[in-house]
Amino acid sequence: MLKLENVTASYGFANVLHNIDLSIEKNEIVALIGANGAGKSTTLKAISGVVKLNSGQILFNDVRIDKLRPEEIVSIGIGHVPEGRRVFPGLTVLENLEVGASGWRGMKSTDLSRDLDRVFEMFPALKPRIKQLAWSMSGGEQQMLAISRALMSRPKLLLMDEPSLGLSPLLVQNLTESIKIIRENGTTILLVEQNAKMAFDLADRAYVLEVGEIALSGYTKDLRTDDRVKAAYLAA
Amino acid sequence: MKKVSKIIIMLLLAIIILSVPHLIKSDYTLHVVNLAGIYAICVMGLVFLLGFAGQLSLGHSALMSIGAYTTGLLAVELNLPFVITFPAAIVVSMLFALLIGIPTLKLKSFYLAMATRGLNIALFIVLINWKRFTHGADGIVNIPRPSFAGFTIQTERAWFYFIVAILIVCYIASRNIEKSRIGRSFKAVKEGELAAEVMGIDVYRTKILAFVLSSALAGTAGCLFAHLNQFICPNDFNITQSVTLLSMSIFGGSEYLLGGVVGAYVLTFLPEALRFLQTYARFINGILILLIMILAPSGLFGVVSSLFEKLKRQKKLDPPNNSPNIADVEGMEN
Amino acid sequence: MSGILPQLLFSGLAIGCIYGLVGLGFIQVYNAVGLTNFAQGEFVMLGAYLFVSAVVIWKAPFWVGFLFLLVGMAVIGFLFTRGVYKPTYKAGRFAFLLASVGLSMALQDLVVLIWGPVPLYMPRLVSESSFNIGNVFINPQHIIIIGSTILLLIIQYLIFQKTPLGKMMRATAQDQFAATLSGIKVPLMIIFTFVNSSILAGIAGFLVGPVFSVTPSMGASAMLKGFVGCTIGGWGSIPGAVLGGILVGIIEIFSSFYISSAYKDAIVFLVLILFLLFKPKGIFGETVSEKV
């Protein structure tokens, strides 16, 4: 479904990503793990068209997308839940969701209710809070909102950047369940995580990124037993 | 080797400077050269503030007017000599800078910009309307020439040497400050206030110091202006004049003291050369600022120095790939 | 004598509405891109000139003149985004600010070149003679100003709170990165923001034209006062900016009457400095320190 081929990207001078090859099949959950500063978020930004490539290409359903603008990428079905949630603080919960839908559809955001129902079904906690301003919500609620906002654009592929960050173990558990449901509903997921244990529990396959290069990749069940992975990411 | 060439350059420069008043026959032209020198002093103050410390003043001609009116009133009303009125002018302009700096420099940077513009407007109104004190729109006339121990600086030629001497003193002092710890703390504040604070720099005080020093140079310029022209009126120091001073500093490159000096001379002479365009002066000036900011925000010196760097780099190795690759989503960095 | 107080309040309110509109344009741009546009005052002036050209010079009907103003200001807002904002916003902290200062100066001269230096007369919608309610004299234009401002504020409220476009503009102002990832065309939203704020400025010029005369410098002091209004209201608060502007208008009228009309702009400046000294966060309290 998604294919990164030889992707190299940089902010100004220094290259941050070197020759990244990565692919995701339909209905998979693929994890991307790595240390701080390894380039995980940059990879997601490259897919979303926010960071342009120096070389290489990105294919989505066999069509090149690396020249598209960010909003075009959303509209062809790639959603992105950014690192640190970044809900719109001064907008209400409902407005956050509406913006998620209208950003994708343009000005005419009709037929919202079905999408809203779908989202509230997954995150019932949001429903009674639709009039609340987003900044006043707890971290866990904000994460649900951020995911819901991305789901409003009916993504076929959802990029999630460290959704478990700052959540209590119980909430991480809930989040894990939600992500599973999102996949069952037919959305493919690329999950960036520091919490490697959670990522390995969820994902079918994983890539390990080290200083901008793919160091390892494979099925999670195989990676789990890899000594390097164990030492670096699963030690606890 | 380097030292020798430096000395030769200095000598050449000295000869050129000393010969200027002999090459220029017309008193009027020399007068314009002298005015440009005075503006150069004020523009160095702007470089201090904008280029070094990263603070913007839109009202430097107001600070000049403080210096001019202080010396003018003291000299005309109280008959005080230049050796007293000159430092008084500087001190009073520094006090005004404190007055404006204290409430604004704690806040976001556009407050100083707007407050100095406000000062410019308000001071203009006061100078026009407080007739008993400032003589209103008529201005102050017959401001005496400065004299030291019986020698009066009378001719334009004498003024030329006088102004160049003060300009050089100001330049050397400013250059020394730039290289000192204070100068480095200015630049640290410009780079990022939070980081500067972490380094142990008192950001607020540093900004105030930059503004006060800048105002001292403006006051110096204003004082010289009053004694050179022997007449000052509120219109010499309006908003347009402030913006002209700013365009001088950014034309040369607001991070370079010498850039400011060059900018002052060029932009004082340009309108003289383009006399026939006089009616469009403000229009041209405004467009000039706009274009500099769009095309070369680092000014003449900035462009030249980055060209030099490019040449240097090409001599060494292949140039690094420095194409900015962040997508052109406007204002992405909040 | 008893009539003088309500009368001053009423004129202050009317003039203050103008400053409120200027401040509203200021704050929308500030919220969206974190920059202050020093040409905002000249946009006020341009609005007045556009209307006068259409109605007085080309003898167009009133409503055509107003339409011309709206379209003209929208075009100006668009050109401003493309020609000034876009090339400068990345080039250091003051590039945009200085560029807008340069533009404002150029525009003041440009209108002299086009329309001449003589103040122009702006036709009125209503009669010039004032009438009185009790012993309060009322200038009909003041009623027009207050009424139009209220109408405009309602329209702005509806746009920003109720339409998808308005919500997307607010989202963009709050977090451009998140807005981009939500599929919003951020550059377009920024254009809309500038267009909206220049239309507000243009309408302010249309409203104030009959009160002051239409001159090249009419925008300069309106800008300072709009800014002071935003400061009083606390940068970031939209109702604060409008109320702050109204307060500035009232202060101006009162100080003209009780102190001196020649010094009124200087007094407004004094108010700015006092506010920065004692209440830098404004009445509505928004954090303004550099570090946020």
Ligand SMILES: Nc1ncnc2c1ncn2[C@@H]1O[C@H](COP(=O)(O)OP(=O)(O)OP(=O)(O)O)[C@@H](O)[C@H]1O
């Ligand atoms: N906007 C930017 N400008 C310049 N350099 C950047 C920018 N964003 C990230 N970088 C650099 O790129 C590298 C990769 O950053 P990235 O955010 O992709 O890391 P990450 O793997 O997501 O780390 P983390 O786990 O901490 O989120 C880092 O060295 C970082 O400093």
Ligand SMILES: [Mg+2]
């Ligand atoms: Mg990251």
